[in-house]
Amino acid sequence: MKVTFNWLKQYVDFHWSPEELAERLTMLGLEVEGVQRLGGEFAGVVVAQVLAKDKVAGSDKLSVNRVHDGTGERTIICGAPNHQPGDKVALILPNFALPLKAGEKEPFVIKERKVFGVVSQGMMCSKKELGLGEDGDGIIILPADAKVGQPFAEHLGRAGSDVVYDLEVTPNRPDLNSVIGIAREIAALTGNPLRIPKCGVPNAQGGVLDSVAVRLTEPELCPRYTARVVTGVKVGPSPDWLRQTLEKVGIRSISNVVDVTNYVMLETGQPLHAFDYHLIAKSAAGKPTIVVRRAAAEEKFKTLDNQERTLTSDMLLIADEQKGIALAGIMGGANTEIRNDTRDVLIESAYFTPPNIRRTSKALGLRSESSYRFERGCDVGIADYASLRAAQLILQTAGGTLVPGVLDAYPQPAKAKEISLRFAKTDALLGVAIAPERQVKLLTSLGLGALPITDGQSATFSIPTFRVDLKREVDLIEEIARLYGVDKIPSTAPRGAVGAHPFDAVYDEIAAVRRLLSGLGLNEAQGQTLVSSAECGMRSAECVPLANPLSSDMDVLRPSLLPGLIHSLRHNLNRKNNDVALFEIGRVFTNVNGQTKEERRVAIALTGARAQTFWSGDDRDAKFDAMDLKGLVESLLEHFGLRGVQFAKRAEQHALFLESAVITLGGKVQLGELGQLLPALAKQYDLRDAVFLAELRLDELLARGNRNKSFKQLPQFPASRRDVAILVPEATTHDAVGQAVKQAKPANLESVELFDIFRGKNVPAGQKSLAYAFTYRAADKTLTDNDVNAAHAKAVDALKQKLGATVRE
Amino acid sequence: MSLLAQLDPLKAEALAALLAATDLPALEQTKGAFLGGDGKFTALMKQLGSLPKEERPAAGKAINAVKAELETALAARRSELELKAALPKEPTDWTLPGRRLAVGRLHPLTQVTDDIVRAFRKLGFVVADGPEIEDEYHCFDALNTPADHPARDSQDTFYVGDNSKPASQNGKLPLLRTHTSSVQIRVMKSQPPPIRIIVPGRVYRRDNADATHNPTFHQIEGLYVDKQVTVGDLKGTVEAVFKDVLGSDVKLRFRPHYFSYTEPSLEIDFTNALVKKLGKDWLEIAGCGMVHPQVFENVGYDPEVWTGWAFGFGIERIAMLRYGITDIRLFYENDVRFLRQF
Structure with missing residues (x-):
């Protein structure tokens, strides 16, 4: 809503500066979004008269002048040669700025200053200084009849200043979409009375009812409809005050009659429409009848903007007995608009219920100042006043005669x-x-x-x-x-109850996972929730689609964090960030048997160099590999203290992975997966180095994790170590070795650690050599060699028996 | 030559040889050459027995003194050479870049969220959350949003569902929550007052991505319900939190506004040195207000007994202000050069 400083002053007195008004309105809840100053040139420049002119001691060019500015005398030092005592001049007072010149960033502000020992209290201006011409040699000498003390802009006959405010009106306050509504707020704040214009025109009953009738077929959608008729108007340009007022707030002036309806709408908040009375079809009874009805399905109607529109039966139409004449509350029809030769005018002032106007406006993609107000809710009580006010202003600006009385169809007046x-x-x-x-x-x-x-x-x-x-x-x-x-209202220090919610602890646990992963060298990412269904490796059946996506590259909710991370890798690679290690914690959304499921996950993506650049070392250029990823996942799982985690290699082909494994708890509870991205997909995403991805179900980890910690005594007795290297077939897993040893239950075995895998010299093809360090320790004594050897033999024997391993000597 | 006469030249020879040894093996060899079983000094000691009995004590004493002296010199030289051996072959340049392990960073949105959460927790708030796929009831109806409110519009809100199937009437499809305020309803419905929660989380609005919009963004919501909660409490708490998060020089002002679920509703502007640097007097930062009695009625709280306040703001906006970030999309691109700055 736009309104001007001067316009508001017509309705209420206030003594604030334009800035203060903006501040007051903002603090009332009417946020001022923009302030535009109009006119107001030559601030601080007044017409003044030179009373005396003397030489300045020590200067050839300067003169010291006594000047009257209308309120008192001033001393002005001046370098111009062309003035005499008695001359009227343009004087700028101290602390005011000269108009900005082309190329200047800051305006030049005139200050009181001492020249040759004399304080100069302003400056007499040349045309050039005021931006009125090129002449900078002498000051402006004004005509002898110039009024001393008059603002210079006024002397020039230029428009007075005004300030236009652009206000953000919140949707709950439709009454503020009017100048009177805003003035009412100011009146409340200042305690000054609100001046609502009196409409001094006869409002006797009769007359008009012979000229027009109305039939409301949809009182739900149009609870009130008023009409007045003004005859014998002369349509023409609006007077200056009307045209200028509208133009200041951004409304184009059309003609006196139309401008009045717009003016009254802005003034009162009530949208009005003016019809050419003679273009409304007469009914059998011989007078025009307004029918407020629903449009027929597919009914065609040409609005004022000359667009033909196809209506539906949900839309409300103002019609005569033959045709539609206005789209109710939104826009008039081309067939009955005010023309230059219009002589008699019918003023419509009605109330339409908001939801219907909103739906129609939206369905047609047609918005207007009128629809904006109706859809937010107008004042059903003001319809008659606004109509009368418009009639008064039409008489004032376009002449004519008001047909006495008003047609006011208001079957069920609103109760207070x-x-x-x-x-x-x-x-x-x-x-x-x-x-x-x-x-x-x-x-x-x-x-x-x-x-x-x-x-x-x-x-x-x-x-x-x-x-x-x-x-x-x-x-x-x-x-x-x-x-x-x-x-x-004084602020009171926080007090009161301490909150409680089960998520509070979860928030901390998630924070701990974030710290762990960033501590392991991964940067945290945040991906888009909305992704494309055509994304890498996603099965559409699992995806949760949007009913109204913005575009096809954001048409589903992410079913996994991995596509987003792959996108982020590409973004980085395309910017030559070749070495990227990211993790993300976030929610994913899947469709499980028709049910939408929302769960938290944690995912990791690695590509490029494993370590930061260094200037020495054999493996300094090493790239990330599957075991880097595995190590990170193990650290994460260890954090949750889970027992029985298994990594099972996927045998089948996978849409995303070249090679991958499924992570489970005891083979039953799915915890996640990890693997290497298919090279074809990597290539498609501009990823040159191998890409390693893992995703785990964070909610599952949080639910099943065991973070209870209890102290275990430190060992009191020394350990003994036995190393063994075995030859086994390639297919034999590390896990199988562990299982075989575990089942043999060697006495006092504390740990088994793999420290080397070797293929090549002395190892037959299709086999590999695994070297393990076995550590034995008893809690209550130092083990003897015999104790250890016996236990170790049992372990080694199990490897031979269960796995067919050959022990390398 | 008498035995004693040989003693001094041998000592001189041995000391010279010790100094001449430039590494530990050479030193051990030198030690053997003089003090070993076949060493020259050992040989001299063996001659002691051939001296006349009366000369033996003095000669023995002299020999022992020299032996002690040689052993001291040997030990000293050994320490010297051990130290030399411990030094790396090439001198260390302490200005070289060290071998660094990668340290990952938390996403700036995480860091800002954590800071805000920490500030609230000091005041007795706990963190709550709720689903991102919501229904109209929790996102709009229960929050007193008018049935015709534009926020419900499919222009502004993402609805979840299969577009190929006909949407049910009146948009009863599930939707992506447009604000974290939906969690207010879930929490109030699940537990009796008093309530003191904050809710950080993702929210969604149907805006095309540009420098200041992303269809996904983050909000944080605060809700406090208790007896005799006032606007004064709201102001006091908000001031405490913003001073904590944005610095103690921050100034706030509260302007009347409109939200369907609070009454009175206020908008919060803040200012500090940073805002002034941006050439502005105030920057809008959050919306808040006293929980609307209708909302209390909707969740079954008696508005005559309980009052409360709620407020919410965008986390991206705070992060952008705090770090001087000018494009919201940077948060979701995950460029490591961006992430490493925080």
């Missing part, structure tokens, strides 16, 4: 709402004590009617129809808070 307020409730909610009389005064200053207070504890207020937002007690308390000033 009443809301009670308990004064103590206000204090309790706001945290400040406001005297009951003050509360009542604040509310009545907004136009609410106070019914007599009965008990001193509470009061009941009647709510004017323009305040559609006031529905219950707390709404009144908000009004009190606004006018009282939220900034005056």
Whole structure:
């Protein structure tokens, strides 16, 4: 909503500067989004008269002048040669700025300054200095009849200054989409009266009812419809005041009659429409009849903007007996618009219910100042006043005669709402004590009617129809808070209950996982939740689609964190960040048997060099490999203290992975997967080095993790180590070795650690050599060689028997 | 030559030989050559028996003194050479770049979220969460959003469902939550007051991505419900948190505004040196207000007994302000040169 400083002043007195007004409105909840200054050139420049001119001691060129600025005398040092005592001049006062010149960033501000020992209190200006011409040799000499003290802009006959405010009106306050509505807020804040224009035109009954009739077929959608008729108008250009007022707030001037309807809409908030009376078809009874009805399905209607529109039966149409003449509350029809030769005008002022206007406006993609107001909710009570006001201004600007009376179809007038307020409730909610009389005064200053207070504890207020937002007690308390000033409510230190929620602990656990993974050298990523269904390796059946996606590259919710991480790898590789190690913790969404499932996951992506650049070492250029990924996953799993985690190699082909393994708890509970991205996919995503990916189900890890810690005594007795290297077939896994040893149950075995895998010399093809260190330790004694050897023999024997291993000597 | 006369030249020879040994093996060899079983000094000692009995004590004493002296010199030289042997072959350049292990960084949004959460937790708040796929009830209806409110529109809100199947009437499809306020309802429905929670999380709006919009972004929501909670409490808590997160020079102001689920509703502007540097007086940072009695009624709390406040703001916005980030999309590109800066 745009409104100007001067326009507001017509309705209420206030003594604020334009900046102060902006601040006050903002703090009332009417946020000022833009301020535009109009006119107001030559601030601080006045017409002045030179009284005396003397030489300055020590200077050839300068003169010291006594000058009268209309309020008093000033001393001005001047370098110009062309003025004499008695001359009228343009004087700029100290602390005002000269107009900006082309290429200047900061305007030049005139200051009081000392010249040759004399303080100069301003400057007499040349044309060049004021941006009025190229002449900079001498100062401007004004005509002898110039009025001393008059602002220079006024002397030049230039438009007075004004300030246009662009206000953000919140959707609950449609009443503020009007100048009067805003002025009412200012009146409430200042305590000054609101001046609503009196409409001094006859409003006797009769007349008009002979000229027009109305039939409301949809009182639900149009509860009130008023019409007035003005005859004998002369359509033409608007007078300056009307044209300028509209143009300042961005509305194009069309003609006096149309401009009046727009002006009154801005003034009162009530959208109006003016029809050419003679273009409305007469009914059998001989007078035009307005029919407010639903459009027929597929009914065609050409709006004022000359667009033919196809309507549906949900849309409300203003029609005569033959044709549609306006799209209710949105836009008039081309067939009945005001023309240059229009002589008689029918003024429509109606109330249309918001949802229908909103739906129609949206369905047709047609928005107007009128639809904007109706869809937010107009004031059903103001329809007649706005119509009368428009009639008055039409008479004033276009002449003509008002047909006496008004046609006001208002079958069920709105009942005045009443809301009670308990004064103590206000204090309790706001945290400040406001005297009951003050509360009542604040509310009545907004136009609410106070019914007599009965008990001193509470009061009941009647709510004017323009305040559609006031529905219950707390709404009144908000009004009190606004006018009282939220900034005056003292802040109270935090106090009260300590909260409780089961997620609180989970938040910390997730934070701990983040710290762990970043500590392991991974950077944390945040990917888009919305991804493309055509993304790498995703099965569409599992994806949760959006019903209204923005585009096809964001049409499903991510079923996995991996596509997003692959995207991030590509983004990095394309920018020559070749070595990337990322993790992400976030939610994924899957469709499981028609049910949408939302769960947290943690994922890792690695590509490029394993270590940061270094200047020495054989493996300094090593790239990430599968065991780097495995190590990270193991560290993560270890953090959760899970027992029985298994990594099972996937035998089948996979859409995403070249090679991969499934991570389970005891082969049953799925924990996640890890593997190497298919090279073909990697290539498709511009990834040159091998890419390793892992994804784990974080909710499962959180639920099953065991983070109970208990102290275990440190060993009291020394350990003994026995190494063994065995030859086994390639297919024999490390896990199988572990299982075989475990089943043999060698006495006092503390740990088995793999320290070498070898293929090549002395190892037959299809086999590999695994070297293990066995550590034996008893809790209660130092083991003898015999003890250890016996146990170790049992372990080695198991390897030979169970795995067919050959022990390398 | 008498035995004693040989003693001094031998000592001189041995000391010279010790100094001449430039590494530990050479030193051990030198030691053998003089003090070993076949060493020259040992040979001299063996001659002691051939001296006349009366000369033996003095000669023995002299020999022992020289032997002790040689052993001291040997030990000293050994320490010297051991130290030399311990030094690396090439001198160390302490200005070389060291061998670094990678240290990963937490995402800036995580860091900001953590800071805000920490500030609230000091005041007794706990963290809560809820689903991102929501229904109209929790996201809109229960929050007193009018049935016709544009926020429910498919222009602004993502609805979840298969587009090929006809959508059920009135948009009863599930939706992606447009604000974390939906969690207010879930928490209040699941536990009795008092409530003191904060809810960080992802929210979704149907905006095309540009420098200030991303369809996915993060919000944090605060809700406090108790007896006798006032606007003053709201202001006090918000001030405490923002001073904690944005620095003690931050100034806040509260402006009346409109949200369907709070009454009165306020917008919070803040200012500090940074805002002034941006050439602005105030920057809008959050919305807040007293929980609307209708919302309390919707969750079964008695608005005559309980009052409360709620507030919410965007985490990206705070992070952008804090770090001077000018494009929201950077948060979701995960460029490591970006991530490593925080």
